[in-house]
Amino acid sequence: xxxxxxxxxxxxxxxxxxxxxxxxxxxxxxxxxxxxxxxxxxxxxxxxxxxxxxxxxxxxxxxxxxxxxxxxxxxxxxxxxxxxxxxxxxxxxxxxxxxxxxxxxxxxxxxxxxxxxxxxxxxxxxxxxxxxxxxxxxxxxxxxxxxxxxxxxxxxxxxxxxxxxxxxxxxxxxxxxxxxxxxxxxxxxxxxx
Numbered sequence: 001x002x003x004x005x006x007x008x009x010x011x012x013x014x015x016x017x018x019x020x021x022x023x024x025x026x027x028x029x030x031x032x033x034x035x036x037x038x039x040x041x042x043x044x045x046x047x048x049x050x051x052x053x054x055x056x057x058x059x060x061x062x063x064x065x066x067x068x069x070x071x072x073x074x075x076x077x078x079x080x081x082x083x084x085x086x087x088x089x090x091x092x093x094x095x096x097x098x099x100x101x102x103x104x105x106x107x108x109x110x111x112x113x114x115x116x117x118x119x120x121x122x123x124x125x126x127x128x129x130x131x132x133x134x135x136x137x138x139x140x141x142x143x144x145x146x147x148x149x150x151x152x153x154x155x156x157x158x159x160x161x162x163x164x165x166x167x168x169x170x171x172x173x174x175x176x177x178x179x180x181x182x183x184x185x186x187x188x189x190x191x192x193x
Contacts, residue, residue: 013181016174020167027163028075031147037087045087048136050128058094059133060101060110061123069093071137073103082144089142091133106133 037045046052049059058065068090072083083089093101100116101109110118110130118126148156 016170016177020170023166023170024078024163025075027159027166028078028080031159032074032080033084033086033143033145035084035086035143041087045090045136046092048132048139049091050132051092056092058097059091059136060093060097060106060129061118061121062125062129063094063096065092066095067093067098069098069101071106071133072142076103080145080147082146084143084145086143088139091136106137 043053046056051057056065057063059069069092070083070085070089071091072089073081074083074085074089075081096116097118100114104112104114107130110126110133113120118129123129
């Protein structure tokens, strides 16, 4: 007879510290400006990409678009890069491409062997897609902020001290959660222990 355990698995216990990258991303994302485009700016951007409002697709693979992706990453190495959320830094994308690309350089990623990259998926007319994205990337007026220079080192430093404090509190909370879990485990022993 097949063991019932062959079709069963316990959920992995949650770790408070397992969310530290989410918190880090939130601290960076929370300060990145968002500039909403005008209709004219959207039309101009789509034209540069070889599209129109009547025909929008993923800039990387040509599939149906589901979102807009930052062409240049706004966060890298746990800090804002200086690029912001504005139409000149956003391109239509599909979820597969956006997730696979992450914060990598778009051209290197497109031509890489990364899982779900356009090259790996044998996307047709890749050269044309790259040419369109290169023209888009080279447009003038892209915003790139030196946050620390603009804000001053005092406020910039305080923001990241707050981040360190939150991560420290998460570590303390994890230690207590581990102690609580162990106490509860002793109170409710598993039949196999």
